[in-house]
Amino acid sequence: VVCTNDEACQYKSAEWQCDPRCICWVQRSVGSLIVDCRGTSLEELPDLPRTTLLSTVLKVGNNSLTSLPTVSEHSGYANVSGLFLSDNNLTSLGSGDQLPDNLTHLDVRDNQIQSLSEEFLLFLQEPNNTMTLSLSGNPITCGCESLSLLFFVRTNPQRVRDIADIVCTKQKKSFQQMEAFELCPSYVLLISCVVGGLVIVICLLTVFYLMFQQELKIWLYNNNLCLWWVSEEELDKDKTYDAFISYSHKDEELISKLLPKLESGPHPFRLCLHDRDWLVGDCIPEQIVRTVDDSKRVIIVLSQHFIDSVWARMEFRIAYQATLQDKRKRIIIILYRELEHMNG
Structure with missing residues (x-):
């Protein structure tokens, strides 16, 4: 790391050179190597240095990337802590397994992402995962497939930095303010049917128990079942x-x-x-x-x-x-x- 002033330095290595389409420098205040390749018509990531001295912040917004890269495909990608992919052509975030282990923030604003997969949301909820997201500007489908995302942002609002800017175009309403029945009416109907069915079953079991309480206890006692609940003394208490x-x-x-x-x-x-x-x-x-x-x-x-x-x-x-x-x-x-x- 060669510094010319108090703020910016250069990272030099015999094994790596900054891609000529990018601007690379070390920001001393945060101890990160900034690789800025915005607006250079990239279709894949540039090579990155393999180093443990610095973390890498990769800015590749306003390019032509169509999918998230994987750690095995690109040299130095595993050391990325900030990945800025806004204004590309991404349609999916996959399952999350392909992202660097040290990634703290993923910016995918203004892409073509319609929904986040269940696998990706489970990846975000892993115990040691604290990664944050920026998602605004994507055509998020505000339907049943987005229920898991809604539940995630309700319980982890700090994990999606621009959640207030994500808008459901069809409903003309902020995604954060949407209710489950607005996203998926059939889901609410299903929940209502399940709850109603459970209430009916509980009522029937209660009536059955009240009608045949003594017979049920005798049967349980004779078959040595639930003896913690019924005893011979209880069966004979009215004798x-x-x-x-x-x-x-x-x-x-x-x-x-x-x-x-x-x-x-x-x-x-x-x-x-x-x-x-x-x-x-x-x-x-x-x-x-x-x-x-x-x-x-x-x-x-x-x-x-x-x-x-x-x-x-x-x-x-x-x-x-x-x-x-x-x-x-x-x-x-x-x-x-x-x-x-x-x-x-």
Whole structure:
């Protein structure tokens, strides 16, 4: 770097000479090599120096370039930090992968760019990418394809320096002030349909849950699903009794010994006995059904006397039917003495 004054210097190298169509100098205040090739009818980039001493600012506006160059195609292009391509014939910015890694600003004003690709916008949103753009003067298509660009400039307005100057010609409105439904009415309709569909589904699921809440919880519990949400205690919270003891009156000797231990033990249980808790004179079959339904468990004192009792067998059948209906283990059987036969 050879300096003749405090502001401007020349960059000299045995491997590189400034293109005769361009003006090249080093701007000391910013530490950059300026290569100015504006208005020289270029169709491709000039050669640039390969150096790590300075970054390169390349000004190639008002030429005939039709596409962005790639790093591999041009010597020294990887060191470019500022790329000024206004007033050319660019129609696309590609995916962004072809741009130099150190590029901080890309000026593509007054070209023929109608939209930015999804890949390019994703490139701009990469974690370490802070590159800024100048886009005004391009015939941006203000349609559905520009929704991603609108969302990008809304969330990153500082990344597009001249966003206020980008105008939608058809709508005669600044692009920055456009709404999604103005760019793409069908997009808003789609969003409305999706949201409406979700609301309907949520409402139907809510109604279904309210109608079949207990059945759903029982099914989940029996299939060991969502046990954090449903427990056996919750399923039985409305039951009046912990257990209904079904026995023959001829086995009251066992009941008299069993009852105090269950009702007055360390963990007292609420028990129902037909001779103590049933209403006298009420219909026996109805009381059996009601008691089984109001009890978490049915304890069967199975003995020969029980088998020989018509009412005891009815209590067992109703408890068994309730178990099949709920698909839960509700019956506890206590085998009391040897059974002589199973008739009945």
